[in-house]
Amino acid sequence: MRILYQFPTWLQRCYPNVLWRKDSTRKIVYLTFDDGPIEGVTTEILAILRRYDVKATFFCVGDNIRKHPDIFELILSEGHSVGNHTYHHLPGWQTPAKAYIDDVRSTDELMSNYGVSPRLFRPPYGRMSLSQKHQIAATHKIVLWDVLTHDYNPRYTPQKILDIVRRYTRNGSVINFHDSVKSEKNVISALPECIKWLMSEGYSFDKL
Numbered sequence: 001m002r003i004l005y006q007f008p009t010w011l012q013r014c015y016p017n018v019l020w021r022k023d024s025t026r027k028i029v030y031l032t033f034d035d036g037p038i039e040g041v042t043t044e045i046l047a048i049l050r051r052y053d054v055k056a057t058f059f060c061v062g063d064n065i066r067k068h069p070d071i072f073e074l075i076l077s078e079g080h081s082v083g084n085h086t087y088h089h090l091p092g093w094q095t096p097a098k099a100y101i102d103d104v105r106s107t108d109e110l111m112s113n114y115g116v117s118p119r120l121f122r123p124p125y126g127r128m129s130l131s132q133k134h135q136i137a138a139t140h141k142i143v144l145w146d147v148l149t150h151d152y153n154p155r156y157t158p159q160k161i162l163d164i165v166r167r168y169t170r171n172g173s174v175i176n177f178h179d180s181v182k183s184e185k186n187v188i189s190a191l192p193e194c195i196k197w198l199m200s201e202g203y204s205f206d207k208l
């Protein structure tokens with residue numbers, strides 16, 4: 001099976017209501033981290049971002065915010081953006097629309113306790129039904145990615161993650177990493193190297 005690191009531009013254009021990539025005329029990239037907050041992974045990523053003075057976007061799982069409220073507050077206090085990634089990391093295609101929307105709203109409510117009203121949503125596994133998409137798009141910007149690092153793949157090495165970033169990043173790329181236990185080994189080692197390479201190529205960083 002062919003592994004996809006980047007959907008072709010023509011395919012991205014078929015989904016105009018979804019954000020894949022931002023302004024292609026400017027040398028800016030957007031680092032994103034899904035599935036946290038997780039003790040030891042998110043906290044380490046925050047330390048790396050702090051070291052390089054980089055702002056990023058975290059698509060958080062509600063149940064992980066419940067377990068690690070202090071780390072969620074740290075993400076916010078360090079000036080990063082947050083988005084909704086459902087409460088239970090639900091697979092859209094296997095979940096009835098109402099249950100899915102309720103789960104998304106639960107994370108909105110939880111975040112509102114921290115003074116955040118998330119504008120951004122990323123579906124787990126990058127998939128949801130048309131009905132789910134339609135309902136969520138009424139209140140959130142749906143964000144996918146331009147570069148998928150596959151940092152969660154146990155067969156991949158940090159060097160492979162860096163190679164993917166070097167090969168596929170372009171102006172305006174939204175780059176997908178994970179602050180999850182599965183990704184820990186790859187993301188913690190690869191992230192500083194990716195940031196250093198992006199800086200050496202003249203990219204600056206912004207949050208969504």
Ligand SMILES: [Zn+2]
Nearest residue numbers: 034035124125
């Ligand atoms: Zn996820």
